[in-house]
Structures are given as C-alpha cells and as structure tokens.
Amino acid sequence: MAIKLDKQEKNFRNELVFAADAKAVNLDHTLTNLFMLMRNDGKRVKVKVTKEHTFETMHKYLESLENRGVISGFKENFEAADCWLRSNLLTLVNRGNIQNEKIASLRPVHLENYRIRNIAQARDYNTADQIFLMLRKQPGILNSLKDYLNKGWDNATKNIAKNIELDVDSVGILHLIKYIEVDLKTSSLLKNVRPVLEAQADLLCDDILRLLVYKDDIPRSVFIEYLRTLIGFHLSLYTQKLIHLLPKMIEAGTRNIQDDWSIIVDVTDNLDSKVSLYACEDMEMTLNALYEYVKSTFEINAVYWRSEFSSQPNMDTIDDILAVLKNRPENFDMYYESKLDTILHNMDDEDDRKSVLNHIQYETSSFDKYVQTLVKAKGAYQYRYYHQFIDNISQKNTDYGFLADGRSRRHTRRAVLGSRLLETLVQLLVLEPQDSGGFKSHSLSIDELITALRRRYGIIINGMLEPRFKDADVQTLTAFRENVEAFKNKLRQIGFYTDLSDAYILQKIRPRYNLDV
Structure with missing residues (x-):
C-alpha cells in the first residue's frame, strides 16, 4: 500500500526516545564510532x-612509515605484515569473500582507531550515539574510560607517548593513524539530550566504572572484549x-513510573529445557509489545514536530511531550486533522484510501487517527x-549472547x-563498593549472585521467589531447579565456582583478582 508521507513523517528515529536506528548492527562498528564521539566531545567527524x-x-x-624510518622490515x-593487518588490526566486512571483502575500520583497540x-x-x-548519551550522564566515568582508551597517544605532539607500555596491536594502530588528520569543519554535533531511562544509563556508567577497576590487571585486548560485551548487553x-515501559509512560504522562521489567533467562544451553517454556514466553511478551512501542514513538514524534502545542514553545525534553500527551491542550486536534487530510488527499488509489479509513475508523x-x-x-x-536489531545487539547464539534461538x-x-557474557557480569558483581570510595x-x-543479577539487571534465573510463581506447580519448581544447577555448571566451566565442600556455606564464587582500589 502506497501511503505518501513527508520527510518528517518518514523519520521514526528520535534522539529524545532512542538515538539508534533498528538495523543490522555490528558492535565493532558501534565501538569505532563511539570512540570517535568520545575523542571529539560528541562530534561525528570526517578524516582528510x-x-x-x-x-x-x-x-x-x-611503506611510507618505513621510508620515514618509523618502522623497519615491512618490505x-x-x-607476515599483511596477515597481521588482516587478523589483528582491521575490521573487515564480507571477510574471506575475495570479491566483496572490504575494510570497515581499524579494530576498536585504541581511541584513535x-x-x-x-x-x-x-x-x-x-x-x-545512544551509548554516548548514556555515558555522558556521568562525565567523570566517561573521561576515565576515554583516558584509558587513549593510553599511549600524545594529543599535543600527535605521536606515540614515551615511557608508556603498550600492546603490539595498539602500537601498530597508532603508527598507522599517525599522519591522518581529522577534518573538524565537516563535523556534526550530537544533541545534548537526556536518556529516557536515566536509571539504565546510570547502571551502564556504574558497570563501566567497575570495569575500569581491572584496567591495570587484565590485558588491553581482554578489557576491550569486556567493553564490547557490556555495550551490546546494555543496548x-x-x-x-x-x-x-514507553507505552506506560505515555499512559501515565511521566517518566517516573515503576520499572517492573524482568526476564527469565535459560542458562541450560538446551533448547528443549524445561525452563525454556517460561523464557520463551517472556521474550515473546517483549516482542509482542513492539506494536505499542512503535505507536508510542509516533505519538511522541507527532507532538515533537509541533512543539508549539506545549506550554514551553522550545520543547526539547521528553517530560514536556509526555505532559502534553496526557493533558492535551485546546485545539490540539486541528493541526493533525489537516495533516491527515493531506495524507488521504495524496493517495492515488481509492482502495488504499478506503483501507486507511477502515483502519482508523x-x-x-x-x-489518534493520524498516528494510526x-x-x-x-x-x-x-x-x-x-x-533483527535486538538479535544483533544481543549477539544471538554466541558465547557473548543475551539471546538464543534454534x-x-x-x-x-x-x-x-x-x-563470555556471564564471565563479564561476574567480574563486575564480585566488586563491592566501599564506604570510603572505590x-x-x-x-x-550462588544465591547472592542470582539475587544480584535479578536486582541489578532484572535477570531471573530462579523464579521461585517471583510473585508470579507463588502458586507454582511441580513442573515449574523442577524447571527452575534445573536452571540453577545449569547455572552452577556454567560458572564451573568459566572457572568461578568450585565445590570445595559439601557444606553449602563454603560453596562460593571466588574473584579472579584480589582488588582493593
């Protein structure tokens, strides 16, 4: 069906709601562009x-670096140098396809990549953009991450800093970019907006802060892997x-609503497990809620495009828009009646027009007719x-994944x-904040870890403490019991859990690093 919309109406993405487009995302590309935003204070820049x-x-x-005397032995x-480029320094698209293989960027190992x-x-x-908006809520943490990722590069001299120990891949990347300049004149600045889910942004910042605790104890490549895993998980x-939550915010007219989201996680690695029934139902509920989410986003966009309906003429916050949607001012419908008439008038096919009218009757x-x-x-x-977007950012069916299917x-x-995702989360959760800081x-x-995952991320491994399962039958009890046992086995596999005794009190998740910072 051909419904002609103007340029503004075609645009679904709105930074006030969610800065990302729903596309097939590669998280390496996300990190590369995030590093650009961090390095240039929220600007997307071009290179010369x-x-x-x-x-x-x-x-x-x-070759140029060798001719300048910076490196030796390339020719x-x-x-060997070409193999190093392919395997360690470059992110490729269509890797292995001789005809279509292309360079995307340097690997996101250093801030300057x-x-x-x-x-x-x-x-x-x-x-x-979405990750940067979330990190910008805590500038101190953002700058600490930026300093670590920029380690080894002297911005003043545009050269590799002396007396700094760096891994060989970072040194290779810094040599390659040494003489490539950034064109700031063509930059575009990211809007300064607050994330809709500010508590979720704070949680990401806290996880990054905890990850930075390990910066001097783990290899840089491991740190980047943890960072990439966290970025995808939090997205x-x-x-x-x-x-x-967005449809509930529109109904309430405010962002200040209870965060009651949670999800049952199947950790058995068995697609036919007993707990899979409940885990699949939870994910299905999320995906079925997409219709209301899309409708809610169009409602917000429609008001944002006509901000003069707000009591604040320069409306640029989600709070103002939610207030308008809850308490619509007088003559609110007149503009949208005109917009709807224009859409219907521009439809060439009479059957299509009747179909739209039937849809909104x-x-x-x-x-509401315009939004529909x-x-x-x-x-x-x-x-x-x-x-597809959720599949990609969740790294579906991988060791880093938050999502799986058959x-x-x-x-x-x-x-x-x-x-790998579980390893990353455990590394963060074994860190305990101190009253004096650090x-x-x-x-x-095991129970403390399961409780921490539920409280912090909404991840349910043992659902028997959830109100919705208070009257659970034997089948449900068995499903969650098996899920907990599978969770223990997975922790054993990644080296965090060993049964040193039959005494339950001695069965502990033990940190890999004894840290006090």
Missing part, C-alpha cells in the same frame, strides 16, 4: 582522506526495557527490523547468558 581505504592503501601507509616481511575507516562499511546506525537491556480524535495512519505506513517496517519455529527466541573484590554465594 579522499579515497577509500583498501589493502593497497594500507600497504602504502606502511622484507610483506606476507576511527581515523582509518570507510564510513559506508563502518556504519553503526547511531547506536554509538539490549535498554531496548527491551524501553519497549516495555474506531479512533475518536484526529491525532503513520503506524500503518511505517509500523511493519519497524516491527520487522527491530527483531532454526525452527519450535525453538523461538529466549534470553540466555553466554559464557571497590574491593569479595566472594559471593
């Missing part, structure tokens, strides 16, 4: 390179919570791509904890 980066141009960079060891990137191949679809958490106001028309025009697209309709999506590592019992 007129041609596309290829393996030939990368070889020329290395004599060309094949964004200087060598092909914008078309390294698109992050504004996911970096997934934020998206799922927003889908659940039960709405009572012109505003937008949903009919663009809703199916958003619904389809949000599935290849048949029998094994639908469910939340999981991949071994953190100290400490042991946790």
Whole structure:
C-alpha cells in the first residue's frame, strides 16, 4: 500500500526516545564510532582522506612509515605484515569473500582507531550515539574510560607517548593513524539530550566504572572484549526495557513510573529445557509489545514536530511531550486533522484510501487517527527490523549472547547468558563498593549472585521467589531447579565456582583478582 508521507513523517528515529536506528548492527562498528564521539566531545567527524581505504592503501601507509624510518622490515616481511593487518588490526566486512571483502575500520583497540575507516562499511546506525548519551550522564566515568582508551597517544605532539607500555596491536594502530588528520569543519554535533531511562544509563556508567577497576590487571585486548560485551548487553537491556515501559509512560504522562521489567533467562544451553517454556514466553511478551512501542514513538514524534502545542514553545525534553500527551491542550486536534487530510488527499488509489479509513475508523480524535495512519505506513517496517536489531545487539547464539534461538519455529527466541557474557557480569558483581570510595573484590554465594543479577539487571534465573510463581506447580519448581544447577555448571566451566565442600556455606564464587582500589 502506497501511503505518501513527508520527510518528517518518514523519520521514526528520535534522539529524545532512542538515538539508534533498528538495523543490522555490528558492535565493532558501534565501538569505532563511539570512540570517535568520545575523542571529539560528541562530534561525528570526517578524516582528510579522499579515497577509500583498501589493502593497497594500507600497504602504502606502511611503506611510507618505513621510508620515514618509523618502522623497519615491512618490505622484507610483506606476507607476515599483511596477515597481521588482516587478523589483528582491521575490521573487515564480507571477510574471506575475495570479491566483496572490504575494510570497515581499524579494530576498536585504541581511541584513535576511527581515523582509518570507510564510513559506508563502518556504519553503526547511531547506536554509538545512544551509548554516548548514556555515558555522558556521568562525565567523570566517561573521561576515565576515554583516558584509558587513549593510553599511549600524545594529543599535543600527535605521536606515540614515551615511557608508556603498550600492546603490539595498539602500537601498530597508532603508527598507522599517525599522519591522518581529522577534518573538524565537516563535523556534526550530537544533541545534548537526556536518556529516557536515566536509571539504565546510570547502571551502564556504574558497570563501566567497575570495569575500569581491572584496567591495570587484565590485558588491553581482554578489557576491550569486556567493553564490547557490556555495550551490546546494555543496548539490549535498554531496548527491551524501553519497549516495555514507553507505552506506560505515555499512559501515565511521566517518566517516573515503576520499572517492573524482568526476564527469565535459560542458562541450560538446551533448547528443549524445561525452563525454556517460561523464557520463551517472556521474550515473546517483549516482542509482542513492539506494536505499542512503535505507536508510542509516533505519538511522541507527532507532538515533537509541533512543539508549539506545549506550554514551553522550545520543547526539547521528553517530560514536556509526555505532559502534553496526557493533558492535551485546546485545539490540539486541528493541526493533525489537516495533516491527515493531506495524507488521504495524496493517495492515488481509492482502495488504499478506503483501507486507511477502515483502519482508523474506531479512533475518536484526529491525532489518534493520524498516528494510526503513520503506524500503518511505517509500523511493519519497524516491527520487522527491530527483531533483527535486538538479535544483533544481543549477539544471538554466541558465547557473548543475551539471546538464543534454534532454526525452527519450535525453538523461538529466549534470553540466555553466554559464557563470555556471564564471565563479564561476574567480574563486575564480585566488586563491592566501599564506604570510603572505590571497590574491593569479595566472594559471593550462588544465591547472592542470582539475587544480584535479578536486582541489578532484572535477570531471573530462579523464579521461585517471583510473585508470579507463588502458586507454582511441580513442573515449574523442577524447571527452575534445573536452571540453577545449569547455572552452577556454567560458572564451573568459566572457572568461578568450585565445590570445595559439601557444606553449602563454603560453596562460593571466588574473584579472579584480589582488588582493593
């Protein structure tokens, strides 16, 4: 069906709601663009390179460095250097496909890696914008992360800092970008808006702060892997919570509502496990809520486009918009009646016009009819791509994943904890805040870890303490008991849990590092 919308009406993305586009996202590209935003205080910049980066141009960079006396041995060891570029220094799209393989960017190992990137191949679809908006809520933590990621680079001299120990990959990246300049004149500045879910932004910041505790104790490559895992995990958490909570915010007219989101996680690694029934139902509820979420976003957009309806003419906060939607001012519908008439008038096919009118016939106001028309025009697209978007940011079916499914309709999506994701979360949760500031590592019992995951992230492993399962039957009890046992086994596999005694009190999650910072 052809419903003609103007440029503004076609735009679903709104930084006030969610800065990212629902597309097929690669988290390496998200990190690369996030580093660019961090390095340039929220600006997306271009580099002074007129041609596309290829393996030939990368070889020329290395040849130039050798001619300048910066490096040596490249020409004599060309094949080894090329292999190093491919495996350690570059992020590729269509890797292994000789005809379509292209360079996206340098690997996100150092803050300056964004200087060598092909914008078309390294698109992050504004996911970096969302993460940056969340991190910017705590400037101290943002700057601490920035300082660590920029380690080894002297911004004043535009050279590698002396007397700083760096891993070989970071040194290689810094040599490659040494003579590539940034064109600040073509930059675009990210809007200064507050995340809708501010508590979720604070949680990300706190997790980054805890991760920084390990910066001197783990290799840089491990730190980057943890960071990448956290970015994907928190994007997934934020998206799922927003889908659940945004319609409730519109109904209440405020962001200050109870965060009652939670999700049952299947940690058995068995698609046919007993607990999978409940985990799949929870994920299905989230995905089924996409319609109301899309509708709520169009409602917010419709008011945002006509901010003069607010008591504050320069309305730029979500709070103002929610207040207007809850208590609509006089003559609120007149503008939307005109917009709706324009859409209907521009429809060439009479059957399509009748279909739209039939779709909106039960709405009572012109505003609601207008929003429903937008949903009919663009809703199916958003619904389809949000599935793919959640799959990508959740790193579905990987060791880093928060989501898994099978290849048949029998094994639908469910939340999981991949071994690498679980390792990352445990590393953060074994850190205990101190009254004097800083953190100290400490042991946790299985129950304490399960409780911490539930309280902090809404992750349910043992649902028997949940009000919705207070009258659970034997089958449900068995399902959660098996889930807890599988959780213990997974902790054993990643080296955090050992049964040293039959005494339950001695069965502890033990930190890998004894830290007191």
